[in-house]
Amino acid sequence: MFRLTKKLTAAFSKTAQSKTNNKVQSVLILVQEQRYSSTGQPGKFSVKHEDVGRPLYFDAQATTPMDPRVLDAMLPYLVSYHGNPHSRTHAYGWESETAVEKAREQVADLIGADPKEIVFTSGATESNNISVKGVARFYAPRKKHVVTTQIEHKCVLDSCRALEGEGFKITYLPVKQNGIIDLQDLERALTPETSLVSIMTVNNEIGVKQPIADIGALCKSKKIFFHTDAAQAVGKMPLDVNKMNIDLMSISGHKLYGPKGVGALYIRRRPRVRVEPIQSGGGQERGMRSGTVPTPLAVGLGAACELAKHEMAYDHAWMETLSQRFLDKIYSKLTHVIRNGDPEHSYHGCINLSFAYVEGESLLMALKDIALSSGSACTSASLEPSYVLRAIGTDEDLAHSSIRFGLSRFTTIEEVDYTAEKTIRHVERLREMSPLWEMVQEGVDIKTIQWSQH
Amino acid sequence: MASSPSRRSILTLYKNLIRESEKFPNYNFRAYALRKVRDSFRTNQKLTDKKERITQYNLGVDNLDVIRRQIIVGNLYKSEKLVIENLRKN
Numbered sequence: 001m002f003r004l005t006k007k008l009t010a011a012f013s014k015t016a017q018s019k020t021n022n023k024v025q026s027v028l029i030l031v032q033e034q035r036y037s038s039t040g041q042p043g044k045f046s047v048k049h050e051d052v053g054r055p056l057y058f059d060a061q062a063t064t065p066m067d068p069r070v071l072d073a074m075l076p077y078l079v080s081y082h083g084n085p086h087s088r089t090h091a092y093g094w095e096s097e098t099a100v101e102k103a104r105e106q107v108a109d110l111i112g113a114d115p116k117e118i119v120f121t122s123g124a125t126e127s128n129n130i131s132v133k134g135v136a137r138f139y140a141p142r143k144k145h146v147v148t149t150q151i152e153h154k155c156v157l158d159s160c161r162a163l164e165g166e167g168f169k170i171t172y173l174p175v176k177q178n179g180i181i182d183l184q185d186l187e188r189a190l191t192p193e194t195s196l197v198s199i200m201t202v203n204n205e206i207g208v209k210q211p212i213a214d215i216g217a218l219c220k221s222k223k224i225f226f227h228t229d230a231a232q233a234v235g236k237m238p239l240d241v242n243k244m245n246i247d248l249m250s251i252s253g254h255k256l257y258g259p260k261g262v263g264a265l266y267i268r269r270r271p272r273v274r275v276e277p278i279q280s281g282g283g284q285e286r287g288m289r290s291g292t293v294p295t296p297l298a299v300g301l302g303a304a305c306e307l308a309k310h311e312m313a314y315d316h317a318w319m320e321t322l323s324q325r326f327l328d329k330i331y332s333k334l335t336h337v338i339r340n341g342d343p344e345h346s347y348h349g350c351i352n353l354s355f356a357y358v359e360g361e362s363l364l365m366a367l368k369d370i371a372l373s374s375g376s377a378c379t380s381a382s383l384e385p386s387y388v389l390r391a392i393g394t395d396e397d398l399a400h401s402s403i404r405f406g407l408s409r410f411t412t413i414e415e416v417d418y419t420a421e422k423t424i425r426h427v428e429r430l431r432e433m434s435p436l437w438e439m440v441q442e443g444v445d446i447k448t449i450q451w452s453q454h
Numbered sequence: 455m456a457s458s459p460s461r462r463s464i465l466t467l468y469k470n471l472i473r474e475s476e477k478f479p480n481y482n483f484r485a486y487a488l489r490k491v492r493d494s495f496r497t498n499q500k501l502t503d504k505k506e507r508i509t510q511y512n513l514g515v516d517n518l519d520v521i522r523r524q525i526i527v528g529n530l531y532k533s534e535k536l537v538i539e540n541l542r543k544n
Binding site for chain 1: 482483490493517520523524527528538539541
């Protein structure tokens, strides 16, 4: 507006200097007109954000906030005790080593493992890389086949892709409509050549739980190593590496209210699983992951694991309350809402919904007050529908309209109510202006329409 | 062996925990702390084992210190208020 008036004054001054009164009047009128148009009533379809403040966090699958109790355990090692846990010659090293070993015990305790079987890494991505590439490469002379699923996390799929380039054979198992693999499919895929099966415990996009114990038993009977990416599951559901026959397990710190940049890998010692290390160096972590263990981060991961062990039942009950409340609210007000993934065999804190006839991106834009994602954070920059949804056979249009609601320990009932209410309001608003929705209301089956090609 | 905490000391601990939890600058942490303190005391009320009662009491005492320290840290790096907090004031 200011720029406009400035230009106008310049233009006026060019014409006649004498007509000062006239000039001032015209400018005033113009300014007033500007003001009128900017204060116009918001239209029916405008997205006006009357609420101010930071958005609510509903993306717990991307990362969780760090628990204050975890930070409290870490702070001494960030402030006072800076020693290298691998220094064996002085007290600084010893105190750090003690802390790291305690953390190792805490991690092991959560999954029923021996502390010696835990290797600290930089996160689940690194753990997955070491497992998939490490095992496959080590046993490559005799076995050159790896089995995984189509809905694995990108880092497992990309590791497999890299192995394919090295001449390995990879089987990408399909999943059923509910997102769960067919055990018979898995059994058929296993050959004497197979060295590793890698299947995630809980999917990061649709929250589906795989039958890990059954897969573990099957792999054990065929003497094939079983790796599971449990980044989304550890601390949220009971896991026992021995009862479930898991040989390798990836754990991530920041998905269980711990610090970012740290993870762990469980590698079975009896029978021994051997991996070819990816990183060369000082031979820390039994040579499987060279590089100094970050003491504060390891302590944080340990504290988070211990907390998770104590709080598991309590958190689980809370997730159940919240997700039930949220779904009840949504289903009571909206029709044509599809839950992606099996509603029974899934983690309560991950709710992936498709709102038919609403474009997911528009809904995300409208729900600015809530931090949400349409799927994995790794692929949230692209507008392509998620490969996980494609794998479970979701239609292209529904895959485009999916939104993931991630609940955490720190989510409140108030937040759930606010989110549900906002979602309902915006889905209704977006549907109201959608010609497709209008046609559906009139009883036209969208799928039968032949769209003309241009 | 230490004796079981008295009713009065348990009540004091409860009051202190609630009072301190309310000071968390972060909305989510505050809500969680309050919920957790209330629920824990409710379930632990039924504890009959003396040893377990002492353990839980000591856990509460330790957590009170954690909460006090974390409130200081939280206040050092405060963030903007959440949408929902601003709503309630109006």
